[in-house]
Amino acid sequence: MSEADLIREKIIVAARERFAHYGYPKTTIAELAEDCAMSSGNIYRFFKGKIDIAVEIARREALSAVEVLESVLACPYRSSRQRLEEVIFADLRHTYHMLENQPKTVELAQTVVAERPQFQIESLRRERRLFQRILHEGAASGEFTIDSLPATTIALHALTLKYRYPQVFTKQSLEELERELAQVLSLVMRGLVVPQEGAPVPATKIPEEDTSLTLR
Amino acid sequence: MSEADLIREKIIVAARERFAHYGYPKTTIAELAEDCAMSSGNIYRFFKGKIDIAVEIARREALSAVEVLESVLACPYRSSRQRLEEVIFADLRHTYHMLENQPKTVELAQTVVAERPQFQIESLRRERRLFQRILHEGAASGEFTIDSLPATTIALHALTLKYRYPQVFTKQSLEELERELAQVLSLVMRGLVVPQEGAPVPATKIPEEDTSLTLR
């Protein structure tokens, strides 16, 4: 890692700390510079502007969140359906947890999205790719019936939108949201899963909190 | 209709006009009073406050929108699936149209919801009841397989949420949203509709604009 990259990291570390504690707007460039023992002007040799520091932090946050979700894919002894459902539930729980306990992080994300709409588009795309991978696996193993993989991916992603932005419209509790999501998935799985020996497709059960999936 | 009710109507008519033209915040009580040839104080004999005039207008708007959707139920020669899909598409088109062409009306609705959260809850409930009615019909006729009617209604309502608040997150065109909704419904219908003679459940087609359903 080059000298410049190390300084960049230093700035990011300082910014993450301050953004988390005091929030993005209340953190000044002068403070970050002070933390890094440099002049405020020097920050601009490493980042184009204040918002770009936030973007980089949010980008890493988003990447690591998807990585955690991806670890579900590596879990053995699980059907594609279980994987898909666990990913979606984990996502809901993660977002809900953020909204409840990490208001500054949520605020940061909102600032970044407001300033750089592309950021959200890319985050959604990453998540959709994860869905697509699971669907593809399930189709290959004969567990799912899928006409068009891209179309099914988009549909699944769109219909679970509410659980990626909970509490935006309604103010439901996590328990309510989980029950509702289980209903939604039950309904969808009936059309997605190939029934076993004529038995009807079983309903979705709310997965247990998997502590190995705890995000940060 | 009593004398008092007539005056109330007069105020509502004046307010609807001004809210649509100049918007809720830019319309003053004094102006409404002028329009109705009365003093501003007298408005308060008919409405508790300015927001209550907006609430009444929005309530009527919402009721008439649901009534239009209900007219689908009366259409003959249509399967429950067609009815359900047409209602959901009509809802999407209606909301989209509002966002595109009636910004003042949308603003009014947002103001009302911000001030009276209950308003939104009731609107959603009305819509859900409509869904439930169609699902119930379809289940009775043997067209749908439904375990629990309330649970299925909630699930269907939740998974179509995006099409009731389009353009809130993403800025998709109506065409994109319609294509996406068709995919979502295709997927869900596979789990909801009883297949005919072993043939697979056909995909959802985007319904034609039904001019008789045009909302105002």
Add this chain to the structure above:
DNA sequence: CGAATGAATATTTTGTTGATTATTCAGCCC
């Protein structure tokens, strides 16, 4: 006496100014 007014009051919005903060850049240092 109930209906209505409009002046009085309370609240909200708008505008202005000063202060704070982001960003730039001419110049300094190694």
Add this chain to the structure above:
DNA sequence: GGGCTGAATAATCAACAAAATATTCATTCG
């Protein structure tokens, strides 16, 4: 010369005052 500084400038925010507006209510009117 490339890395860095910090003062200069531009942009944004915060606080306060002024204006506009919502709401109330003592008073008037029919």
